[in-house]
Amino acid sequence: MDAAEGKRRAAAAALAEVQAGMRLGIGTGSTAEAFIHLLAVRVRDEGLRVVGVPTSERTAALCRDLGVPLTTLDELPELDLTIDGADEIDGALRLVKGGGGALLREKIVAASSARMIVIADGSKTVEALGAFPLPIEINPFGAVATRLQIEKAASRLGLNGPLALRRRDDRPFVTDGGHHILDASFGRIPDPEALSASLHAVPGVVEHGLFIGMATAAVIARGEDIEVRGAL
Known part of the structure; x- marks a missing residue:
């Protein structure tokens, strides 16, 4: 299984946690984009009612193109759930983020959320942070x-x-x-x-890309298996 399929499978598993009426923080990067595409299908085909706060202009543009309803953090300063990717995840759910250049907005949105679920393929897991700059x-x-x-x-x-x-x-x-x-x-x-x-x-x-004490769970695709760390 390639990395793209792993990202899609992790995104699909996290999408199962999204419920009608949720206020979502929507991350930035290739894994978050896999989630946005799947979310858009539920919005279009199932009539799922959600509203999202994007963590970058890139994410906002994709959500608008796919018909995912958006608002701002000023309009909705408290969110139910943020779903985002990571460049590294250690065993304590500490993260390195910012490879896509959106770390400041990603951290603001994550801090405004009751929960943060990180989605990734198995290559992002590490024993100690720091291999990724x-x-x-x-x-x-x-x-x-x-x-x-x-x-x-x-x-x-x-x-x-x-x-x-x-x-x-x-x-x-x-x-x-x-x-x-x-x-x-x-x-x-x-x-x-x-x-x-x-x-x-x-x-x-x-700001910096160390996200400490922010992720409440991680959904990690490992081959055909999905590993969950923390509490969904």
Whole structure:
């Protein structure tokens, strides 16, 4: 089974948790897009009544194209459920997210939700976070100074590795919020909580891709099997 089919199967399993009348946070990325396509079928063919808050302009555009009703977090500041993908998942349901560049909005939406279900194929599971470069969203103002402060903060925790400014079409990648992203190749992160606190203490850091204590469950496709971690 290829990764795309694994994502679709995980998305289908999570979709079973969506009930009529729910206020949904809808994630960003290829796995979330698999969920959106399946959700749209239920909306169209079954008349499922839901309303979604998208975590990116990309997600919003796809939902509109497929007929999934949308609103904003200002209109619905409290959500029932967020369904989103992840770049890494460890055994404690700690995540690395942000490969798609939407980590700030993804974290805001997840924090506004009563539950967060992560959907993924088995390749996203790890014993320790850090194999996937950690996205760190920064303000463009003072970017060099912010980068140096991030390096110092990481070094105090014994973490070293290159920080690469994410680029697209030979220009710095710009998030929906107008920020830049540094992808930090720290390697294995022994203490994600300590790194999270240290990054938040750097003034130029807008947000980072460590999602700790946010996911309530993960639905992971492993071959023909579906593994559930946490409580759905």
